[in-house]
Amino acid sequence: MTTVHAQPTYQMQVNQPAPPDYPTEWTVDERTAVASGTFASRRQDLLHHIRRNPAPNNTKMAYYELARWAAGGTPHEGIFYAAMDFIDARKDCSDFVLHSILRLLYWESRDWRPEVGPISTDVFTRACTTVLTFKYWPDEPGVDSLCTWTENHHILFASAAYLAGQLYPDQVFTNSGQTGRDKMARNRPRIVRWLDMRFHTGFSEWLSHVYYDEDLTALLSLVDFCDDAEIVQKATMVIDLILLDIALNSLKGVFGSTHGRSYENTKKWASDEGTTDITKLLFGMGQYSGFDCMSAINFALSSNYQMPPVIAAIAQDKRPLENRQRIGIVVEEEVSRLQEELDSPLEVGMVLLTLEAYLHPATVETTLQMFEAFNWWENEFFSPFRPYKKLLSALRTLRLMKPLAKTLTWDLCRNTREQVNVTTYRTADYMLSCAQDYRAGYGGDQQHIWQATLGADAVCFTTHPAKIEGVTPNYWAGSGQLPRAAQVQNVLICIYSLHNKPALYVPTKLFYTHAWLPKDQFDEVMERNQWVFARKGEGYLALRSQRPCLWNTGSGETQRDYPEDVGRELIAPGKNNIWICELGRRKDDGSFAAFVEKVATAVVTFDDLNVTYESPSQGKLTFGWQSPLTQNGQPVQLHEYLRYDNPFVQADFRADQITVIHEQNTLHLDWAARQRQAK
Numbered sequence: 001m002t003t004v005h006a007q008p009t010y011q012m013q014v015n016q017p018a019p020p021d022y023p024t025e026w027t028v029d030e031r032t033a034v035a036s037g038t039f040a041s042r043r044q045d046l047l048h049h050i051r052r053n054p055a056p057n058n059t060k061m062a063y064y065e066l067a068r069w070a071a072g073g074t075p076h077e078g079i080f081y082a083a084m085d086f087i088d089a090r091k092d093c094s095d096f097v098l099h100s101i102l103r104l105l106y107w108e109s110r111d112w113r114p115e116v117g118p119i120s121t122d123v124f125t126r127a128c129t130t131v132l133t134f135k136y137w138p139d140e141p142g143v144d145s146l147c148t149w150t151e152n153h154h155i156l157f158a159s160a161a162y163l164a165g166q167l168y169p170d171q172v173f174t175n176s177g178q179t180g181r182d183k184m185a186r187n188r189p190r191i192v193r194w195l196d197m198r199f200h201t202g203f204s205e206w207l208s209h210v211y212y213d214e215d216l217t218a219l220l221s222l223v224d225f226c227d228d229a230e231i232v233q234k235a236t237m238v239i240d241l242i243l244l245d246i247a248l249n250s251l252k253g254v255f256g257s258t259h260g261r262s263y264e265n266t267k268k269w270a271s272d273e274g275t276t277d278i279t280k281l282l283f284g285m286g287q288y289s290g291f292d293c294m295s296a297i298n299f300a301l302s303s304n305y306q307m308p309p310v311i312a313a314i315a316q317d318k319r320p321l322e323n324r325q326r327i328g329i330v331v332e333e334e335v336s337r338l339q340e341e342l343d344s345p346l347e348v349g350m351v352l353l354t355l356e357a358y359l360h361p362a363t364v365e366t367t368l369q370m371f372e373a374f375n376w377w378e379n380e381f382f383s384p385f386r387p388y389k390k391l392l393s394a395l396r397t398l399r400l401m402k403p404l405a406k407t408l409t410w411d412l413c414r415n416t417r418e419q420v421n422v423t424t425y426r427t428a429d430y431m432l433s434c435a436q437d438y439r440a441g442y443g444g445d446q447q448h449i450w451q452a453t454l455g456a457d458a459v460c461f462t463t464h465p466a467k468i469e470g471v472t473p474n475y476w477a478g479s480g481q482l483p484r485a486a487q488v489q490n491v492l493i494c495i496y497s498l499h500n501k502p503a504l505y506v507p508t509k510l511f512y513t514h515a516w517l518p519k520d521q522f523d524e525v526m527e528r529n530q531w532v533f534a535r536k537g538e539g540y541l542a543l544r545s546q547r548p549c550l551w552n553t554g555s556g557e558t559q560r561d562y563p564e565d566v567g568r569e570l571i572a573p574g575k576n577n578i579w580i581c582e583l584g585r586r587k588d589d590g591s592f593a594a595f596v597e598k599v600a601t602a603v604v605t606f607d608d609l610n611v612t613y614e615s616p617s618q619g620k621l622t623f624g625w626q627s628p629l630t631q632n633g634q635p636v637q638l639h640e641y642l643r644y645d646n647p648f649v650q651a652d653f654r655a656d657q658i659t660v661i662h663e664q665n666t667l668h669l670d671w672a673a674r675q676r677q678a679k
Helices: 039-051 061-070 077-088 094-109 121-133 151-167 180-201 212-225 229-248 264-268 276-283 295-301 309-316 331-341 345-355 364-374 380-397 401-407 592-600
Strands: 321-327 420-426 431-435 450-453 459-463 484-488 491-497 512-516 524-528 531-536 539-545 550-552 569-573 576-585 604-607 610-615 619-624 644-646 649-651 657-662 665-670 675-678
Touching: 039 061, 039 276, 039 295, 061 077, 061 094, 061 295, 077 094, 077 121, 094 121, 094 151, 094 212, 094 295, 121 151, 151 180, 151 212, 151 345, 180 229, 180 345, 212 229, 212 276, 212 295, 229 276, 229 309, 229 321, 229 644, 229 665, 229 675, 264 459, 276 295, 276 309, 309 657, 309 665, 331 345, 345 364, 364 380, 364 401, 380 401, 431 484, 431 491, 450 491, 450 576, 491 610, 491 619, 512 539, 512 576, 524 592, 531 592, 539 569, 539 592, 576 592, 576 610, 649 657
Parallel strands: none
Antiparallel strands: 321 420, 321 644, 420 431, 431 450, 450 459, 459 512, 484 491, 491 576, 512 569, 524 531, 531 539, 539 576, 550 569, 604 610, 610 619, 644 649, 657 665, 665 675
């Protein structure tokens, strides 16, 4: 079943008519779950798909016109003008769009032009003006509501500034008064610092099926156009690791893992993932959805990046795989190192805001300095802080900001994404993934703690709703309060202990938890002994709530309606609750009926916020809000994982060398020596 969903809200206004032969209706691409074809054939399929479809009405649309032009079609120049209008207006996500304009200008500067479908000189003239007048960093003049500080925006802005400066080294950028060479000098350290951190520790927006698309776009721009050999080599290696992350934590083209940042639609519907186009192009599994992806097009258009074969081999491997990863940094540990390395507290602040550590006790003073220096009081992203400007200034004067931040850390730091330990277990029929014991009891924002995936939309996860609707965290995206969750291969236990502590940001008003389990996306769903069982193909799922739960058969989904009485949401009222999820499959468990019988008759004992579950597959598991996870009496490690720990790659955290091996294919990355060897 293929589902087409609404486009994102960030849209551009196209005011010019399309070329006479421009397509008008979108043709849905078929999702593939079994790898087929070569990269070359899939690339041609993607370009052909783009040529016969209009560009989607979102911030990524100009990339489709680049691909249309490269594939021999006539691009819609009105879309390029709309993209430049969007950038000139300094709308949020202008940095996403800007890289398409830079790619266009670099093609022109290096005399690369298709033989058909010429683009008028006026487009290039306007593009040059847009690039020379843009605001590339928050210390430049101008009031705006650009988001420049999160992990993906940081590298998008820094790389765009560097590449714009390299393209126009002697010209003055009118907004800042800097020359192109100034831009390069200012932004090179930011780029290298960003690359170093991600190679050694991974991404704070861990395994994000939304924002890896943005990271990859910035990195591919550097690989294709940067003249600095060190930056190119390092950007290439970080691309390798992003793709390795996706390969290790995907099932049949669905990046259905835990995520540092995710949204309601991207968790529920595989066609809405920002990575599904990437996995189809590079791994042969996924869908050219046209929903919200630009990096797949950049991979197809890249002249310099080639994915090592070992990565696709891992993604396509059907054998059972247990992968563990430690990802990200701890703010307290990083602050002192950055302060020694960097002279400017504002640069330190920008690095730490890639984790969105706005009001962390270790960063709150620096953040308020940035508000003043960058005039962020006028930035709409920080509008909730405006009413408290005088109060915050007084608290700074009285040196009370840090004590306040410590008192309300659970709420004020809900955006902060510190180090996480991830476990993903995958077979040919299902995948289960969890952020192990991650910040239990803290407020959540866009973190997606666990997910079971049996097919493209046959998924299951739980959350604590923060509110019925509104910005994240809301009903399905993120969490009001984070659970304590942990997994042993195919079994997961997720514990919620909801409190009513004082909060300034998102006070707790809803005291229940719920599960997303869409009946209509599975082949069978049944209930027995307080368990809900579901089957998709030869994969099986069992879900149990400590508290009695009920199906919401009304409009329980905030983003779109669905037929009544289908049942996609299970609601469990109560402040405290424990959810258990066990996965199985025909190859290991026999028939679905046999799996149901084994799990439904297994002993489950709840004692307040503690549980003992005698799993048919994993033995006796015990876990509690304050108690360790044990398996058959032995503690299970939930923290301090390696950087990578799986059959294909083992690497220490912060390792300089990472070697990936899958049968005859290998990839060796040596960061210090700047060497990359793939075969």
